Amino acid sequence: MTFLKYIPKLILPIVLLFSLQACGEDDRSQRDDQEETTEAGLTEFELEHGIGPVTERIEIDDEIDQELVTKGRNIYEMKCEMCHNMEGRMVGPQLGDVMEHRSPEFVMNFILNPSGMTREHPVGQELLQEYMTSMPFQNVKEDEARAIVEFLRDYKRNN
Amino acid sequence: MKEQKSKTLRGFLFGAGFVAIAAFLFTGCPSQQGMMDTREAAQKVYVAPGEHDEYYGFFSGGYSGQLSVWGLPSSRLLKVIPVFSQDPESGYGYSEETKPLFETSYGFIPWDDSHHPHISQTDGDADGRWIFINANNTPRIARIDLKTFETKEILELPNTGGNHASSFVTSNTEYVIGGTRFSIPYEADLDVPIDSYSDEFRGALSFVAVDQETGMMDLDFQIVVPPYNYDLGRAGKGPSADWVFFTTYNTEEAHTMLEVNASRYDKDFIAAVNWRKAAELVEQGHGRTVSAEYYHNYYEGNQGYAINDIKDQVTILDTREIDENFIYYLPTPKSPHGVDVDPTGEYIVGGGKLATVIPVHSFSRMLEAIDNNEVEEVIDGIPVLNYDATIAGEVENPGLGPLHTEFDGRGYAYTSVYISSEIVKWSLETFEVVDRIDAYYSIGHLMITGGDTKNPDARYMVGLTKTAKDRYLPTGPKQNHPAQLYDISGDRMELLLDFPTIGEPHYAQAIRADKIVDQVAQIYEMEENDHPDALLRIADNRVERDGNTVHVYMGSTRSHFRPDNIEGIRVGDTVYIHLTNLEQEWDVVHGIAVKGANNAEILVAPGQTKTLKWEPTRTGIYPFYCTAFCSALHQEMQGYIRVSAEDSDVELAWRTGTD
Ligand SMILES: [Cu+2]
Numbered sequence: 001m002t003f004l005k006y007i008p009k010l011i012l013p014i015v016l017l018f019s020l021q022a023c024g025e026d027d028r029s030q031r032d033d034q035e036e037t038t039e040a041g042l043t044e045f046e047l048e049h050g051i052g053p054v055t056e057r058i059e060i061d062d063e064i065d066q067e068l069v070t071k072g073r074n075i076y077e078m079k080c081e082m083c084h085n086m087e088g089r090m091v092g093p094q095l096g097d098v099m100e101h102r103s104p105e106f107v108m109n110f111i112l113n114p115s116g117m118t119r120e121h122p123v124g125q126e127l128l129q130e131y132m133t134s135m136p137f138q139n140v141k142e143d144e145a146r147a148i149v150e151f152l153r154d155y156k157r158n159n
Numbered sequence: 160m161k162e163q164k165s166k167t168l169r170g171f172l173f174g175a176g177f178v179a180i181a182a183f184l185f186t187g188c189p190s191q192q193g194m195m196d197t198r199e200a201a202q203k204v205y206v207a208p209g210e211h212d213e214y215y216g217f218f219s220g221g222y223s224g225q226l227s228v229w230g231l232p233s234s235r236l237l238k239v240i241p242v243f244s245q246d247p248e249s250g251y252g253y254s255e256e257t258k259p260l261f262e263t264s265y266g267f268i269p270w271d272d273s274h275h276p277h278i279s280q281t282d283g284d285a286d287g288r289w290i291f292i293n294a295n296n297t298p299r300i301a302r303i304d305l306k307t308f309e310t311k312e313i314l315e316l317p318n319t320g321g322n323h324a325s326s327f328v329t330s331n332t333e334y335v336i337g338g339t340r341f342s343i344p345y346e347a348d349l350d351v352p353i354d355s356y357s358d359e360f361r362g363a364l365s366f367v368a369v370d371q372e373t374g375m376m377d378l379d380f381q382i383v384v385p386p387y388n389y390d391l392g393r394a395g396k397g398p399s400a401d402w403v404f405f406t407t408y409n410t411e412e413a414h415t416m417l418e419v420n421a422s423r424y425d426k427d428f429i430a431a432v433n434w435r436k437a438a439e440l441v442e443q444g445h446g447r448t449v450s451a452e453y454y455h456n457y458y459e460g461n462q463g464y465a466i467n468d469i470k471d472q473v474t475i476l477d478t479r480e481i482d483e484n485f486i487y488y489l490p491t492p493k494s495p496h497g498v499d500v501d502p503t504g505e506y507i508v509g510g511g512k513l514a515t516v517i518p519v520h521s522f523s524r525m526l527e528a529i530d531n532n533e534v535e536e537v538i539d540g541i542p543v544l545n546y547d548a549t550i551a552g553e554v555e556n557p558g559l560g561p562l563h564t565e566f567d568g569r570g571y572a573y574t575s576v577y578i579s580s581e582i583v584k585w586s587l588e589t590f591e592v593v594d595r596i597d598a599y600y601s602i603g604h605l606m607i608t609g610g611d612t613k614n615p616d617a618r619y620m621v622g623l624t625k626t627a628k629d630r631y632l633p634t635g636p637k638q639n640h641p642a643q644l645y646d647i648s649g650d651r652m653e654l655l656l657d658f659p660t661i662g663e664p665h666y667a668q669a670i671r672a673d674k675i676v677d678q679v680a681q682i683y684e685m686e687e688n689d690h691p692d693a694l695l696r697i698a699d700n701r702v703e704r705d706g707n708t709v710h711v712y713m714g715s716t717r718s719h720f721r722p723d724n725i726e727g728i729r730v731g732d733t734v735y736i737h738l739t740n741l742e743q744e745w746d747v748v749h750g751i752a753v754k755g756a757n758n759a760e761i762l763v764a765p766g767q768t769k770t771l772k773w774e775p776t777r778t779g780i781y782p783f784y785c786t787a788f789c790s791a792l793h794q795e796m797q798g799y800i801r802v803s804a805e806d807s808d809v810e811l812a813w814r815t816g817t818d
Contacts (some may be wrong), residue, residue, distance in 0.1 A: 057225055077697070077698060078685055078686075078695055078696055078741075079685065079741070079743060080696060081696070081697045082697040082714055082716040082719075082721065082741050083716055090816070091716070091717075091718070091719070106204040109619065132791055132792065133718060133790055133791065133792060134790075136717075136742060136743065136744040137743070137744055138684060138742075138743040138744070139684060139685070139744075140743075140745035
């Protein structure tokens with residue numbers, strides 16, 4: 001009788017475990033076909049450039065595109081500035097120097113897939129633990145994320 | 160402790176006994192009960208966690224004035240859309256943006272009575288662009304956008320007393336109709352003796368044109384008709400798409416004790432209106448404009464403050480003044496309530512609440528009768544057609560008090576029957592009753608999924624009943640109104656579920672979820688926020704004074720307001736807090752509540768701007784906070800406003816994040 005009572009409680013974790021494992025394995029075997037994966041279960045590209053819609057290196061001219069900077073600044077002021085400072089921590093980390101330690105693709109993926117980044121990427125996981133607020137997806141399109149990168153590059157050069 | 164235990168045990172035993180008896184009853188003789196095996200019924204309404212219902216159901220709120228949204232078949236409440244009543248849950252009717260929606264020629268009306276939601280149509284089929292609903296008491300029609308599930312527009316109807324025959328649309332939403340339940344003196348504010356009824360009172364049937372792009376309503380014309388009570392209306396479809404049918408009662412023209420005095424005649428009328436012809440007559444200048452004050456309230460852009468466009472005249476077509484016929488009376492027994500048109504557009508079914516039969520008129524026979532001039536008399540220019548010439552059949556033994564009918568598109572009609580509290584299913588071929596089932600208790604309208612369209616998608620039927628009595632755990636002398644969900648996919652109607660609702664649903668409509676689910680907005684896009692007081696860049700947050708008026712341009716994201724410290728407000732100021740929610744993530748809502756603000760709190764959806772008006776009357780420190788649990792640091796989302804004396808010289812200042 002008492003044992004029976006626990007059966008539902010036991011079954012759930014077992015089923016869950018099983019299904020999670022099955023999913024994980026599936027994922028990995030798929031990846032194995034394409035590329036080597038690292039310890040975190042991410043590809044080298046993902047580890048360095050983030051997880052999200054940007055899956056290849058993008059070409060970036062050394063020269064700053066001022067039109068793109070303006071576009072990026074407008075989006076930043078509307079959709080990012082309430083949480084980020086250029087200098088100094090706010091809701092999120094300061095972004096004035098982000099281009100120094102992150103690749104453009106990483107920044108774009110963070111903007112375009114913040115929940116994925118904080119769940120699955122070791123850097124994102126760490127940041128979430130530190131800031132304790134999840135950065136939201138701000139309905140930014142890929143070309144707009146690219147413009148924000150240009151704005152951040154421009155800021156870094158001038159400051 | 161012991162006492163408690165034995166009580167629980169007794170309760171359990173009683174419960175078990177009850178279940179056993181119920182199980183026996185239901186499984187023992189399901190045909191009698193009309194209730195299928197409970198397990199089977201449960202399975203049919205079970206929508207697993209995380210899965211979605213097949214249909215959206217829109218139920219009027221009746222005396223709550225609102226419109227509730229349900230998932231069918233699970234019959235879970237998804238949302239209450241506030242329409243004609245202020246809503247403390249969202250701040251609708253309290254925020255400066257929405258207050259103007261409530262203005263009428265009688266002033267600000269905070270609470271009305273909503274009856275008949277109707278989904279916009281294209282070619283006789285529900286298309287899910289908008290849903291309209293009528294205010295019965297202070298006559299109005301509202302339009303709700305089914306992208307945001309928000310009330311966008313409210314139009315008042317002049318010359319109307321009790322806008323009950325409303326807000327049904329024509330086949331392509333060319334018009335949404337209104338109709339006066341009370342006839343009243345026609346000229347505005349006419350002060351006459353009540354017993355001048357037959358001479359001075361008139362009915363008005365309203366035709367509100369709908370802009371196909373924007374949905375915007377415009378009162379195109381009103382038809383002035385004899386002083387009866389115009390109760391319900393329905394547009395035709397297919398061959399009858401150019402017509403609208405209204406029921407009338409009180410053709411006796413009583414103005415007191417209608418219970419007796421308006422029930423004397425054997426027959427009243429269904430008014431068949433050729434709206435296309437009426438519209439042509441108006442276009443050709445046969446109408447007359449009369450003065451009439453009424454409000455048209457709407458938003459000019461995506462966001463911002465609703466505006467009041469005050470109209471001062473309306474075009475009327477008075478049947479006494481126009482030679483051409485565009486309206487006919489079909490005699491119909493006896494004080495008919497509902498009028499419903501079958502999917503083919505051929506049958507017009509009257510629900511004579513005091514009649515012993517359900518009369519079914521034939522549209523094609525009606526046209527023949529008009530051609531053959533089978534006219535019995537002419538009332539104020541309106542030909543009354545011969546009953547036998549238009550009737551296609553009478554359904555015998557429908558029960559006591561038939562009211563409303565919907566259709567399954569497979570040759571059957573379903574009529575709600577109030578006094579005997581049941582639904583009868585009958586054949587449109589033989590006009591014979593083939594099935595009947597109990598309603599709990601006293602049914603008003605019923606609704607079939609797609610059941611008023613050309614192509615019913617007749618899986619489920621909902622009965623909207625008026626009293627719950629013993630159906631649920633008792634909740635005092637006044638209980639919420641029930642609804643019952645039936646499976647009508649088989650030969651017999653079968654009861655699946657019985658659930659309490661919001662307010663008093665009169666009519667309801669349902670639409671297949673896949674028709675609208677992809678258009679439903681998840682956020683208000685910041686780029687499209689055209690509110691004049693929106694805060695589009697957080698750096699622009701500020702406080703401005705203009706005499707005694709103070710505007711606070713505030714932004715919110717999880718988990719702070721900007722600004723969150725404000726000083727320099729004075730007693731006697733009128734403060735407008737314009738709060739923009741800068742989030743762009745689905746369902747991340749912020750609110751604001753200010754201590755002592757005797758307006759309300761407001762709730763702001765992602766990308767939206769809303770304004771709270773506040774008039775502080777005492778000096779002191781006023782805390783404010785976010786009322787929506789928005790993040791882990793929600794409890795940190797707060798601020799202070801300092802209010803100083805009227806003559807104080809504390810300077811206006813605002814800050815965030817600096818000490
Ligand atoms: Cu909040």
